[in-house]
Amino acid sequence: MPETQGNAAVETAWTFPLGPLGELTAAAELRAQALASGGAELERAAKTAGAVPSFAAALRGSTVAVIAELKRRSPSKGAINETLDIPARAAEYAAAGAAALSVLTEPVRFGGSLGDLRAARAAVSIPLLRKDFIVHRVQLLEARAAGASAILIIARALPAERRSALAADARELGLDVLLEVRDERELEHALRVDHAVIGINNRNLETLVIDDAVSARLLPLVPAGRTAVYESGIASRADVERAAALGADAVLVGSSLSSSQDGRSAAANLVGVARRVRG
Numbered sequence: 165m166p167e168t169q170g171n172a173a174v175e176t177a178w179t180f181p182l183g184p185l186g187e188l189t190a191a192a193e194l195r196a197q198a199l200a201s202g203g204a205e206l207e208r209a210a211k212t213a214g215a216v217p218s219f220a221a222a223l224r225g226s227t228v229a230v231i232a233e234l235k236r237r238s239p240s241k242g243a244i245n246e247t248l249d250i251p252a253r254a255a256e257y258a259a260a261g262a263a264a265l266s267v268l269t270e271p272v273r274f275g276g277s278l279g280d281l282r283a284a285r286a287a288v289s290i291p292l293l294r295k296d297f298i299v300h301r302v303q304l305l306e307a308r309a310a311g312a313s314a315i316l317i318i319a320r321a322l323p324a325e326r327r328s329a330l331a332a333d334a335r336e337l338g339l340d341v342l343l344e345v346r347d348e349r350e351l352e353h354a355l356r357v358d359h360a361v362i363g364i365n366n367r368n369l370e371t372l373v374i375d376d377a378v379s380a381r382l383l384p385l386v387p388a389g390r391t392a393v394y395e396s397g398i399a400s401r402a403d404v405e406r407a408a409a410l411g412a413d414a415v416l417v418g419s420s421l422s423s424s425q426d427g428r429s430a431a432a433n434l435v436g437v438a439r440r441v442r443g
Contacts, residue, residue, distance in 0.1 A: 178323040184239040185369035188273060188297045189321045196300035203302055209309035210337055219291040219314035219340040220361050222263045223391050228404055228437045229263035229414035231293065231393065234284060235422050236268070236275035240372040244423050250280045251287035253427045260431035264291040264313070266416055278310050285311030293342060297321060301333045314340035314361070319350040320369065331357045342393065351382055355390065362386050363416070367396035376406075383410045388443040404437045411442035 181189055199206070223229040234250055234257075237243045254265055267284050268276035276296075284292055291313035296303065298315050299322065307315050315334055317327055331341045335358075343354045344363035354362055364382045367374045374397050386392040394412035398404060399420040407415050417434060424430035 181320050181370055183370035184273070184372060185297075185318070185321060188239075188270065188369075189299060189318075191272065192270075192297035192299045192303075196302050199300075199302045199306070203305070206302060206305035206309060210305040213309050213311065216285075216311060216313040216338070217289065217291045219264055219293060219342070220359070220391060222291050223361065223393070223414040225263070226439060227435065228408045228412060228439050230261070230404070230431060230434050231264045231266050231414055231416040232257035232260075232262040232421050232427075232431050233266040233295070233416060233418035234268065234276075234280065235295075235418055237273070238419065239273050240367070241419055244419050246275065248422060250283045253422075254284040254287045256427035257421070257431045258288040258290050260428045261435040262290065262431050263414065264293060266293040266295045266316075266418070267312075269294055269296045278306055281307070281310040281312060291340075298330060299326075301330065304330065304334050304337055304339060308337045308339055312339060314342055316342050316344060316363070317360075318369065319343060319345045319354060324353050327353070328357055331360055335359060344395065345382070346378055348382070348385065351385060355387070361391045361393060363393045363395050365395040379407065379410055379412070383412060384442065386411070386442060388441055392442070398434070401433050401437065404434050408437050408440055411440055413439060 236246050236248050267281045268274040269278055270276050293314045294307040294312040295316045334341050341360045342363045343360040344365050345351045345354050364379045366376050366378045379394050391413045393414045394407035395416045398415045398417045404415055421430050
């Protein structure tokens with residue numbers, strides 16, 4: 165928990181992340197720097213992009229919303245589905261009842277691209293989350309221009325003031341924010357970021373270890389009026405039911421769906437679990 169001075173919570177000093185998260189964050193900083201010269205053009209593209217459906221609104225139904233992910237590989241599993249057909253798989257997930265899609269755009273460790281995001285947008289009308297290591301406004305512009313409804317901000321990857329600034333920029337551009345946390349300190353800050361959807365990741369991105377106790381501990385702390393997403397460790401309907409019992413409004417499902425031979429059947433098996441209101 166944060167230290168306190170009077171009635172104000174004080175966040176302990178942020179340090180740059182270690183392990184895979186640190187490597188991916190540093191690489192994202194370099195990619196963002198390389199894009200800086202084209203910022204004016206991206207601003208125009210983002211501000212003239214067509215309307216997109218609301219990511220946050222799509223996650224608040226009577227059942228646990230399934231955010232179905234499109235990814236070819238990951239640092240934890242290596243190759244998952246290198247030949248993944250993005251438009252076809254996106255259409256399968258949507259037809260199965262997925263509330264939204266998560267599209268990996270990180271190019272090296274996940275094998276994604278903005279082209280994947282554009283291809284998914286051309287194939288489906290449901291909301292798209294750009295899942296990447298977002299460190300700079302220019303990446304928000306890319307996401308909006310490519311048809312994203314939302315972007316991911318990983319709390320551990322950035323100091324608190326930078327998270328807040330990026331979230332504000334995203335909202336100004338018409339993007340929802342999935343703000344991902346792993347502990348009480350990060351959650352306390354995330355709840356101060358207006359309108360952010362709260363993601364609770366059971367995977368420690370610095371070590372790649374999954375611990376389901378993270379969601380069990382943090383989900384009850386998210387107010388009923390905020391949307392909470394259970395991330396990592398979902399492979400079956402029983403896993404979705406467990407997340408629902410903890411109070412999750414949505415689940416983000418990655419490797420188990422991307423690796424499946426039949427995306428529609430795999431996603432259909434996860435949808436329709438009744439949502440339990442927290443609190």
